Amino acid sequence: MQPVILNILSVDDDEIDRLRLRKLCRKAGMEAEFFEAANLDEMRQQLDKEQYDLVFLDHNLGMDTGLDALKLLLTHEEQVQAVPIMLTSVTSYQTAVKAMRRGCADYIVKEELSVDALIKSIASAIERRALYGQLSSARASEKELKRIFQRFIVGCGPDLRLLLSRTLAGVRVVKSQTRQDDVVPPSVLADVSMLERSCRDLVAFMDDLDSVIEDTRAVTARATPNLLQ
Structure with missing residues (x-):
C-alpha cells in the first residue's frame, strides 16, 4: 500500500x-x-x-x-x-x-x-x-428544511388557511343541518366528521410550522451578536 x-x-x-x-x-x-x-x-x-x-x-x-x-x-x-x-x-x-x-x-x-x-x-x-x-x-440540511417550511408558509399558508377556514365553516353548516333534518346517512356524517378533523389537524400543523420558524429566527437573532464578537 x-x-x-x-x-x-x-x-x-x-x-x-x-x-x-x-x-x-x-x-x-x-x-x-x-x-x-x-x-x-x-x-x-x-x-x-x-x-x-x-x-x-x-x-x-x-x-x-x-x-x-x-x-x-x-x-x-x-x-x-x-x-x-x-x-x-x-x-x-x-x-x-x-x-x-x-x-x-x-x-x-x-x-x-x-x-x-x-x-x-x-x-x-x-x-x-x-x-x-x-x-x-447537518446544519445545512436543517437550514434547507426550514427554508422549505418557510417558503411553504409564506407562499401557500394564507391561501391554504383561507381554504381550510371555508371548509370548516361548510362542514359546520352540514353538521348543523344534519342534526335538524336527521336525513343524512351515518356513513356520510362520519366522512364529514373526518374531514373536519383533518382540516383542524392541518391548521395545527401550520401553527407548528409557524412556531418552528419563529424559534429559528429568535435563535439566529441571539447567536448573531456572539458571532460578531
Whole structure:
C-alpha cells in the first residue's frame, strides 16, 4: 500500500523557522511535499499552484499577520480541504484563540514546538476539521428544511388557511343541518366528521410550522451578536 503523501505549505518570514518545521515534520515520520512562502504575495502564488493538506501560518509576517494569511487561505476556492494551523509566540495566545474563532483548526506555540507537539496538533486539527464538516453538513440540511417550511408558509399558508377556514365553516353548516333534518346517512356524517378533523389537524400543523420558524429566527437573532464578537 502506497503511503499518503501530504502537501504542506509553511508561511513564515523566518527561513530558519521554516527549516525547523520541515525537519520536525520529517522526524514525525510524515511523507510530505514541503512548500514555503515568506509573505502573502508568495503565499498567493503557492496557493494558485498546488492544493494543500496542511498550511502552517506564522502569526508574525512582517507588515502582515497570520490572521491576514488565514483569511487568504479560507477564501481561496482551491484550498477548501486545507487544514490551517497557526504558529504563535507565548505572548500571542489571545491571537491564537482569535484565529481559531475565525476558522483556524489549531495552533502551536513556537517555543513549545516539538515532534510530539506537532503530531498532537495535526491529529487534533484534522479531527476538529472533520467534526466541523459533519456539523456544517447537518446544519445545512436543517437550514434547507426550514427554508422549505418557510417558503411553504409564506407562499401557500394564507391561501391554504383561507381554504381550510371555508371548509370548516361548510362542514359546520352540514353538521348543523344534519342534526335538524336527521336525513343524512351515518356513513356520510362520519366522512364529514373526518374531514373536519383533518382540516383542524392541518391548521395545527401550520401553527407548528409557524412556531418552528419563529424559534429559528429568535435563535439566529441571539447567536448573531456572539458571532460578531
